[in-house]
Each structure stands twice: as structure tokens, then as C-alpha cells.
Amino acid sequence: MSSFSQSIASSQNSLRTKRKWVTEEDVALVVCTVDLSNVGT
Template identity: 75%
Template sequence: MSLDPIEAELGEGLPSNVRDDDEPNIVNIHPGTKRKWVLKEDAALVACMVDLHNVGTFNTNTRFKVDYLNKLEMMLEKVLPRAMLKAKPNLELKIRTLKRDWAIVYDMLSGKYNNDFG
């Protein structure tokens, strides 16, 4: 594809993240900032949540109290100093994902929405 005369005059071409082929393919200019969790981080998060629950200072009936994410962030910083996990959004979103996944597995194994799967 040839350059527009104005672009040719100004010496501008396509940005480095845009490909010029027969078909217009545009590469994502703003790649997702979604963080990839590794197994070590998952294990540390679950271990810290279990410790936090066992200590009992952040427990209510069936949930954690309001400030538990900040305490969890401090605990994980000691265990994984270079992970740079923040209470919001990293821990909040990961815990939400874990809850969703756990609910799916629990429903599968308890037989709630299936016929004797587990």
C-alpha cells in the first residue's frame, strides 16, 4: 500500500506496530496490561490467605474483613519481594478469579448441575 502524498511529504509512514499487507491488519497499539500469574505466586497467595484466616484477626462469619487485602499485600511482599503484587487490582482480581473457579469445581463435584460426575 502506498503512502498518502501528505505522509510522503512529511516523511511519515505507518507506526512500527501496524503492518502493511494486502489486507489491513492492525496490531494492538495498547497491549493488555493483564498480569500473568505463575504457580509459585498462586501457591503463596493461597498459603497467605490460609494463614490470614487461621490467625483470625480479619475474619467475619464467612468472609474476610475490609482491610484484609492490604495485610495480604504485606504478607506476599515478604514471601515474594520482587513480585510487586498490589492489593488493587492484582490481588482483588486474582481472588475473584479463584472464587469463580472454585465455585465451578465445587458445583461439578457436589453434583449440583450434573448427573453423578463426582
């Protein structure tokens, strides 16, 4: 679950440094991260 938390943190960093993420992109990132962690376990 730590990799999941890291992904959330990096998405928040991107929000501050690069541009504002739209909700759809944020949801897609979370879904992909969950899928990857499910495959990894």
C-alpha cells in the same frame, strides 16, 4: 471461608487484567490467605 473465596476471585481477575500469575505466586497467595484466616479464627 468467604474471604478465602474472594482472594481466589481477585487473583483470577488479576490474571485476566494485569498479567499471567506463575504457579509459585498463586500458591504463595493461597498459603498466606489460609494463614491469615487461621489467625483470624
